[in-house]
Amino acid sequence: MKPRLENIHGQPSLGVRSDKVEAWVTRQAGMLGPVTFTLGKKKVAPFSVAPWALNGETIEKGLPPLLHALRGDFFCLPFGGNENPYRGEQHPPHGETANSRWTHGKLTSSGGVHELHLQLKTRVRKGQVDKHIQLRDGHEAIYQRHVVTGMSGVMAPGHHAMLKLPDAPGSGRISTSGFVHGQVLPFPFENPGTAGYHALKPDATFRSLQKVSLHCGGSTDLTHYPARKGFDDLALMVNKPGDFAWTAVTFPKERYVYFALKDPRVLASTILWMSNAGRHYHPWNGRHASVLGIEDVTAYYHVGLAESAKKNPLSDKGHPTSLRLNARKPFIVNYIIGMTAIPTSFDIVKSIRVSGDGTLALTARSGRQATAKVDPSFLYET
Numbered sequence: 001m002k003p004r005l006e007n008i009h010g011q012p013s014l015g016v017r018s019d020k021v022e023a024w025v026t027r028q029a030g031m032l033g034p035v036t037f038t039l040g041k042k043k044v045a046p047f048s049v050a051p052w053a054l055n056g057e058t059i060e061k062g063l064p065p066l067l068h069a070l071r072g073d074f075f076c077l078p079f080g081g082n083e084n085p086y087r088g089e090q091h092p093p094h095g096e097t098a099n100s101r102w103t104h105g106k107l108t109s110s111g112g113v114h115e116l117h118l119q120l121k122t123r124v125r126k127g128q129v130d131k132h133i134q135l136r137d138g139h140e141a142i143y144q145r146h147v148v149t150g151m152s153g154v155m156a157p158g159h160h161a162m163l164k165l166p167d168a169p170g171s172g173r174i175s176t177s178g179f180v181h182g183q184v185l186p187f188p189f190e191n192p193g194t195a196g197y198h199a200l201k202p203d204a205t206f207r208s209l210q211k212v213s214l215h216c217g218g219s220t221d222l223t224h225y226p227a228r229k230g231f232d233d234l235a236l237m238v239n240k241p242g243d244f245a246w247t248a249v250t251f252p253k254e255r256y257v258y259f260a261l262k263d264p265r266v267l268a269s270t271i272l273w274m275s276n277a278g279r280h281y282h283p284w285n286g287r288h289a290s291v292l293g294i295e296d297v298t299a300y301y302h303v304g305l306a307e308s309a310k311k312n313p314l315s316d317k318g319h320p321t322s323l324r325l326n327a328r329k330p331f332i333v334n335y336i337i338g339m340t341a342i343p344t345s346f347d348i349v350k351s352i353r354v355s356g357d358g359t360l361a362l363t364a365r366s367g368r369q370a371t372a373k374v375d376p377s378f379l380y381e382t
Contacts, residue, residue: 001106001107001108001109002105002106002107003015003016003105003106003107003116005027005105006024008024008026008034009034009049009053009054009056009071010053010056010068010069011026011027011028011031011053011068011069011071012026012027012028013025013026013027014027014105014107014116014118015116016107016114016115016116016133016135017114017135018112018114018135018136018137018138018139019038019137019138020037020038020135020137020138020139020140021035021036021037021038021135021139021140021141021142022035022036023035023036023116023133023135023142025102025116025118025131025133026069026071027101027102027105027118028065028068028069028099028100028101028102029065029066029068029069029074029098029099029100029102030074030075030097030098030102030118030120030131031066031069031070031071031072031073031074031098032047032072032073032074032133032142032144033047033048033049033071033072033073034047034049034071034072035047035072035142037140037338037339039140039256039339039340039341040341042256042341044254044256044339046163046164046258046339047071047072047073047161047162047163047164048071048072048162048163048164048291049070049071049072049164050067050070050071050283050288051287051288052283053068053069053070053071057283059282059283060282060283063283064092064093064099065092065099065100066092066093066094066098066099067283070162071162072161072162073144073159073160073161073162073337074094074097074098074159074160075097075098075129075131075144075146075157075158075159075160075333076094076095076097076098076157076158076159076160076297077095077096077097077122077129077146077148077155077157077158078091078094078095078155078156078157078158078299078304078305078308079094079095079156079157079158079160079295079297079298079299079302079308080093080094080156080158080299080300080301080302080303080304080305080307080308081093081094081302081303081304082094082095082304082305082306083304084304084306084307085306086154086304086305086306086309087153089124089125089305090124091124091125091304091305092124094158094160096120096122096123096124097120097122097129097146098160100120100122101120102118102119102120102131103118103119103120104117104118104119105117105118106118112136112137112138113134113135113136113137114134114135114136114137115132115133115134115135116131116132116133116134117130117131117132117133118130118131118133119131122151125151125153126150126151127148127149127150127151127327128148128149128150128151129146129147129148129149130146130147130149131144131145131146132144132145132146132147136375138373139338139373139374139375140338140339140340140372140373140374141336141337141338141372141373141374141375142336142337142338143334143335143336143375143378144159144334144335144336144337145332145333145334145335145378145381146332146333146335147330147331147332148325148330148331148332148333149327149330149331150327151325151327151331152324152325152326152327153324153325154305154308154309154322154323154324154325155305155322155323155324155325155331156297156298156299156300156304156305156308156309156321156322156323157266157267157297157298157299157323157331157333158267158295158296158297158298158299159260159262159267159295159296159297159333159335160293160295161260161293161294161295161296161337162273162275162291162292162293162294163249163258163291163292163293163294164290164291165225165226165249165251165290165291165292166226166251166253166254166290167226167289167290168226168253169224169226169227169229170224170225170226170227171225171226171251171253171254172224172225172226172249172250172251172292173223173224173225173249173250173251173252173347173348173349174209174222174223174224174225174247174248174249174272174292174348175209175223175247175248175250175348175349175350176209176237176239176245176246176247176248176270177239177240177242177244177245177246177247177352178239178240178242179237179238179239179240179270180238180239180240180319181205181237181238181314181317181319182205182206182207182208182209182212182235182236182237182238183203183204183205183206183235183236183314184200184201184202184203184204184205184206184212184213184233184234184235184236185200185202185203185233185234185235185236185301185302186202186203186301186313187202187203188202189202189232189233189234190231190232190278190279194281195279195280195281196232196278196279196280196281197230197231197232197278197280198215198231198232198233198234198278199214199215199216199220199228199231199233199278200212200213200214200215200220200233200234200235201213201214201215202215206235209221209222209223210222210223212235222235222272222274223348225249225274225276225292226276226289226290227274227276228274228276229276229277229289230276230277230278231274231276231277231278232273232274232275232276232277232278232279233273233274233278234271234272234273234274234301234302235271235272235274236269236270236271236272236301236314237269237270237271237272238268238269238314238319239264239268239269239270240264241264241265242264243354243376244261244262244263244264244376244379245261245262245263245264245267245270245296246259246260246261246262246352247259247260247270247294247296248260248348248349248352248362249292249294250342250346250347250348250349250364252342252345252346252347252348255341255342255343255344255346256339256340256341256342257339257340257342257346257349257362257370258337258338258339259337259338259339259340259349259352259360259362259372260294260296260335260336260337260338261335261336261337261338261352261374261376261379262296262334262335262336262379263334263379263380266298266323266332266333266334267296267297267298267333267335268297268298268319268320268321269296269297269298269299269314269319270294270295270296270297271293271294271295271296271297271301271302272292272293272294272295273291273292273293273295273302274292274293275288275289275291275292275293276289276290276291277289296335298320298321298322298323299321299322300312300314300315300321300322305322308321308322309321309322330382332382334378334379334380334381335379336374336376336378336379338360338372338374339372340360340362340370340371340372341370342362342364342368342370343368343369343370344368345364345366345368346364346366346368346369346370347364347365347366347368348364348365349362349363349364349365350363350364350365351363354376355371358373358375359371359372359373359374360372360373360374360376
């Protein structure tokens with residue numbers, strides 16, 4: 001059947017719903033958002049929508065379509081700014097998947113499983129990308145699958161989720177599964193000459209998010225956010241190998257947690273984009289604040305395919321920054337995001353594991369526990 005089509009914050013969007021989640025996907029750029037989770041009697045919308053979209057503003061036409069629609073989570077192929085061409089290919093920022101119009105909207109619902117299917121035929125590098133947004137009754141999760149066919153050569157895939165946190169400093173507590181390498185972007189993320197400001201020391205390495213060097217000296221704790229008001233920063237972690245890697249943001253006062261799960265063999269690194277009013281140029285204008293980007297990628301930071309495909313400081317250390325696609329074999333990226341309620345004194349996620357009854361068990365540093373009905377085996381489905 002055809003899905004509902006409604007104008008959501010200035011963008012024609014297609015909807016899909018279960019008993020626990022309602023999700024919208026923009027037709028232009030294929031962005032997942034807004035999304036609303038039902039956690040008991042509470043409804044929670046974790047994703048950011050750009051302030052200009054919320055306010056119904058018209059921004060400069062010359063800006064890429066992704067900025068006009070900016071919200072939620074979107075699939076990038078290739079991930080990054082892509083200012084430099086790669087072997088004659090000039091990809092837009094974060095790829096055609098994050099800018100072009102998706103078609104073939106189809107909604108299916110059977111046996112408590114509700115799925116929205118969209119399709120995009122790429123032009124810069126010929127191929128096809130099928131987007132599947134799946135919701136399951138009883139599950140506090142969104143299952144995303146992107147299937148790339150007919151495309152060959154080096155590529156840098158990624159997901160680009162953006163959360164809007166309460167403005168109170170440290171309202172969110174960020175934690176991740178283990179990582180083998182942590183490093184701030186090697187060069188300045190923003191330029192004061194063009195009204196952009198960053199706080200972290202470029203190229204600083206770290207073993208813990210709790211101690212990362214500042215540009216002005218000293219260190220800061222990245223696990224507490226929002227923080228460093230007036231600055232935008234970027235830090236990357238190469239995930240440890242394992243069954244799945246995770247990132248979580250705990251909201252102790254609101255008593256819920258957001259989490260993202262991935263296969264680190266497909267998306268090898270996690271980038272944290274801490275956007276807290278550090279950009280004072282159009283269309284940001286100092287108002288994009290308390291936003292946390294959780295960007296799960298196989299890429300060289302946010303630079304682009306040309307830099308991810310060639311030797312770079314990360315690949316020199318043995319960390320993958322690109323993958324090679326085969327036109328005769330589908331390339332599949334599965335990704336899970338979810339939320340669940342937490343008890344009092346649940347401070348920050350320490351571990352996420354699969355329990356015996358098929359649910360996720362989340363354990364806090366304080367020892368308190370929470371569960372979520374989620375199926376991690378989806379990450380490995382083809």
